[in-house]
Amino acid sequence: MKGLLLTTLLFLIVLACYASPGTMNVQDVPWDEGKALNITWQTPADSIILQRADSLGVWQTIFSGPALPAAYSDRDLIPNKSYSYQLIAIGSADTDTLIVRASAKPREQWFYMHKLSFLIILVIVSLAILIYIQRARMGKEFYIRRISGLDSMEEAVGRATEKGKPILFVPGIGDLDDIQTIASLTILSQLAQRSAEYDTELIVPCRFSMVLSAAREVVKEAYLKVGKPDSYKEERIFYLTDDQFGYVAGIDGIMVREQPAANFFLGSFYAESLILAETGFSTGAIQTSGTAQASQLPFFVVSCDYTLIGEELFAASAYLSRDPQQLGSLKGHDFGKLLTIILILAGVITEIVGWHWFKAFFEGVQ
């Protein structure tokens, strides 16, 4: 008797499943930041409407269209919040519709698998930098090719000294949270050392208070390093204004009135780059510029004597100081560039032969 009942129950379940005209499954996307749910469905209907309940419980349509490919990924959700979905499968007749409901919570995982390539690249490049720094500390000498824009520094300082005129250094219009400003201040340190050695006046107008404080510290330390603390003039490193074009107008005025023999525009620049460089050119000063802002580089290239293009700005400090630690770091960066070239070549080859998984692995970070 028991066996008969069990068989009947099993038969009914199988029948129910077979006869079911539609199902929907909502699952958390694995190994992610908990902001997405995968929704899949099975229905004989041709088209479907997928709805999600909002905070008031009102159904809002998030997808409407053909039933195939029977999958939808709902993104930009809030982690650990329960979401309810409703699938409306529309049959051939108007009355022949089916509604299926399901709910799930997107959950955040500790490790985001789609960022694995990001982690691998970071670890490899960081390790390379650390190894090269270590080797440099142990006395290994590294070669760096000539960067003409940086060789001009001696020439510029020498010219200013001969003429008895000051040097103008503009650390860009970025704040201290801009990596270009930090790179610019490391170059300022080297320039300040040379200007201190030759007793040449250095003018540094700043746009932001943090940059002003950092620039003063850097220059002061440079003067102390070469044993000329008395030559340091704090008032020549000053604040102008936070306003972009107000700052430029002020620098233009300095260039015209103080007539510096050498101008250095190093850091982050935007629309003001040409105004600065053209005014400097009109005063006859020897000009060196450098920025990683690709859109501003053309203006510097046409109006300055020397231009540090992008990465050269970041290599400048190591190049000028020849400090083993900085040289090791630069070698590590070079390793990163070589890795980039190798990966691009490998990616192009794999795309040609049809192995798209390789590109997808790196695209996962986007």
Place this chain on the structure above:
Amino acid sequence: MSSFMSVFGLWMAVFFTFSIFSFLYKDNPFYKFGEQVFVGLSAAYWLVYLFYSIMLPNLFTKLFTDLKGNLILLIPATLGLMMLLRIIPKTQWLSRFPIAIMIGTSAGINMLRYTKSDMLSQISATMINPFNAATTSAMIGNILLIFGTICGVYYFYFSKKQEGISAVPSKLGIWFLMISFGASFGYTVMARVSLLIGRLEFLLKDWLHIIK
């Protein structure tokens, strides 16, 4: 009164526009005046703006209304005070701490940001099948994209002496860079001309009413 102020404002704008334009001839008292007013006004404006839009709502209001709930804000407040201590020569060294925190944090955040946006995005965007193109010109464009990117990156490789065969990709890289700079230059000059047109339009339309 409002009519007088709007006319006065218009004439002031015209005066300062001409004062700044006069720099095209040479440095002169009008430009000097315009420049000093601009620098002074903008410095004052930003001081007031930063105080009322950042310091007051994000720090002072929160600390005075709910100190217990905003204890974390005492950290940036202390760092800010340490920066202000630069005024006193004996305590100037204290400002090095907020500067160090700022530089260290920026470097850390930017390392991740730029590895993602400048390195990985560039790598994956260049991983293309150059022959998978609808037209011959698109195929040539794809090849140039791959070739130009590799040569451009190689130009910034500092560890090898650029002579002989190894100088070729580097020289090609700088050519690619210069061509792109030329295109960018032309594009931006067009945008700057539109700024000049805007100023001329102000003079001819709003001030002189010559054009409508």
